[in-house]
Amino acid sequence: MRRSLIPRSLTRRRFLWGVGQGALLASLAGNRMAQAACDPATSPCQLRLVATDGHFALPGRTQADAATDPVAQEGPLYGFGFSQGGFGDSISALTAEHKGLVQWTAPIIAVDEADELFVTMTNVGFQYRPDLDDAHTIHWHGFRNPVALFDGVPEVSIAVPPARDFPYFFPPRLAGTYMYHCHFEDVEHVQLGMDGVVFVRPEQNKTGNGAGAPIARLGGNAGSPVLGYAYNDGVATSNARSTAYDREFTLLLNEVDPRPHDNLMAVQEFVWSDYKAGYWLINGRAYPHTLIRNGDTLGEEELLVNEDPTGQQGPDGSETLRQPISSLIQVNEGDRVLLRLVNLGYDQQSMQLASIPMRVVGEDATFLRGPGGADLSYVTNTIYIGPGEARDVLFTAPAFTGTGTPDILTGAPYNSHLLKNRNVHTLHNNGLTTDGLGGQVTEVWVYPSGTLPAIDPTNPLDGPNRTYISL
């Protein structure tokens, strides 16, 4: 590997402290929600996902690297992905708007238990490999008892060729965290980036329970002290086994072996049993990009890519953000925090939050409750998670220590807790590090009580992975 050069401007300081005028600019730009938005005109939820190709930025593989350092690498990495389109848009309109513009990772999808989800997936084809006629599918991984037609496996049902779409129907019955991905030539399409988180919120949000858990804010009770529940736990919110939470974050883990990505752009084959990761990502970003907040346009500059990875201007001359989902976990002291962890990489991982005890309450969308209601949840600092597995994890944010780092964007002080992959040999970005770190690393920032506003489900910005660039 010829990676002796440290990329321009890639320092942790840039993301944590911004530059002088960063706070003002960022606050003007505003926040942005990471969750896919249902079509507002319809109920139940209807979504449009667009399958295409494009590029995304990794440390050492940014637009700036390609422009200033052609020796270092080939610029942004090639990939496939899903992005969200207008539910009622025509295929030609979606093609014009989305072709060659992937989102990494795919939009977060949230749905309520016993509700219904309609996802129309449109394949607009590849911008950069027009010789390929790959079809795509959506596989809801872990969906119980689907019919084969909606399970998204091309060899045992159907796949969707370019310039066609298909209406998937999902009526989820049981709460928990799941994932979705393309199953067409899946070793390639999943590695290339067609993966996302889908989760099901429990009925208890809407009904509360007789044991002392009120209807949650997510269930429509605007004044509720509880944002939501991870599962239908059936206990009072004061009970140690309650799954009530105040903030929720999805963390999709995967890895990138850059060779198949580069080979595809170079019209070359890859031997898939050669797979060996070089990047380890959370929500499609490597540290320190994981810390860039949603809507922090200054920080996001590092992630912008052109349509053309050689640095030439694309069709409309614009640079766009393809990796919009922050992994920064901003909370107030005492907050009950839900982490929805999903592994769609090909390697087993071990995620460690060394300074805050975590309680695993769900595995593979199964509430850890045994016969007779026995509590099978467990407390740990390290979450071991295999490919295709999911974990629902709760922690209570520790007290603010009284002195903390000032947050340049919000102005408020905070304490930082590192959430990292304990397979520490992965803590680099294809051989590069930033301040000695890289890979699957993010941080939990704990602010003094009352610093961050409570999550308001009626606010369109207040979805999962809510971050704050201003208060």
Add this chain to the structure above:
Amino acid sequence: MSSEISQRVAPGSWLPPAVWRLEMSALAFAAALGASAPVQAAVPCTNGPTFNLTTATGNISTPDGNSVFMWSYRNAAGAAFQVPSPVLCVTQGQTVTINLINTALPEPTSIVFPGQTGVGTIGGSPGLFTSEIGPGPGTVTYRFVANEPGTYLYESGTNPHKQVEMGLYGVLIVRPSVASNRAYTDPDTLFDTSQQYLLLIHDIDPFLHQAVERGQTYDITAKHDRYWTINGRSFPDTILPNNDPLLPEQPYGALVTVDEVPCATPGSGAGCTPAGGVANRPALVRYANAGLSNHPFHPHGNHLRVIARDGRLLAGPGGAGIPAIAAMEAFTKTIGSGQTYDLLVRWINEQEFDPTLNTVPVVIPGLQNLVFKDDVTVYSGSPYLGFQDELPPAVVSSNDCGELYYPWHSHALNEFNNFDEGFGGLATLFRVEPTGGCP
């Protein structure tokens, strides 16, 4: 990557051209399907409690047209070379005797029984882990009482990094003494005895096998798996039936077939509770990982109910209480090297889609607007269980009666491959038939 253009290059000179192998993918799937749909593969027991095993060498075939040199144990009484070694079945409480002869291998070998206690040996010569035998005439005998029901591995205890990789492994099933239709003593482990399956995982570095075959040295630190097998076969060969003549050295299939379980009250929608009764008992699936890596194994179709690990019931807190099983559902289970799991699985027809009474709530596009991978499929043409519909003329389907299929595969997707050819390797299919099964 799906292209009409053939610009691929062969990664190694000893391999057939990549283009040819790409075509093999479709051909292998078509060949595996044959003229009719796959049929279920029940656990093929060799019943004990006394077993006479002898070492053997031979070759297995992989779906991409390669073959791999293997070592294994075979039943001594004139039986053929087979991978994996025989499935040894006994009943709890029996005294199990295994007589091992080793005339086939160029070096000593032995068998160890992880999870069995008090294993005694007769004959042979002392080895690092247990008594060894051969090469040449003579017999070593291993004897133990199978005290605990469950699923266990047996494998070589001599040069295991080489001999286990070469294929000296198998499964021992201990049935509970109380009843043969339970996986364990606990009545909550009742299963449908016509639906019992073994999925025995192994991983293969063909270059190590080639070196052993040619008597060359090999670098164990360079082990790099290229093939992954279930019951000695790589997908799509895994869905062929037991004793398929196409695979004479790999007699065990891995297709998991169940009947749908209907809702207790038809039309109950989201309130569907599965119907009870003997016919709706779950299938029992036994996982065993004889490979040297951990494998995240993921069924489509439904969660699995994990009831036991390494031959021990997952007991509730304190081990008491009724029911005693702290079974957990999972949509992926990472099976550690050397581990076993026992799982119950059902497919519950909770959506109750029906072409007249309850149609799917979307308009399905004309099927000619969609893609059937390589024009070879097991899809019925209909979203409705038990119904078939017309497929585009170019598509060849092997669907019997409107049954549904789901993959059941490693989610380390680099293992869902035969060397460099996708939709292969560590995978099988889950077949769901309408109530009563296909006619």
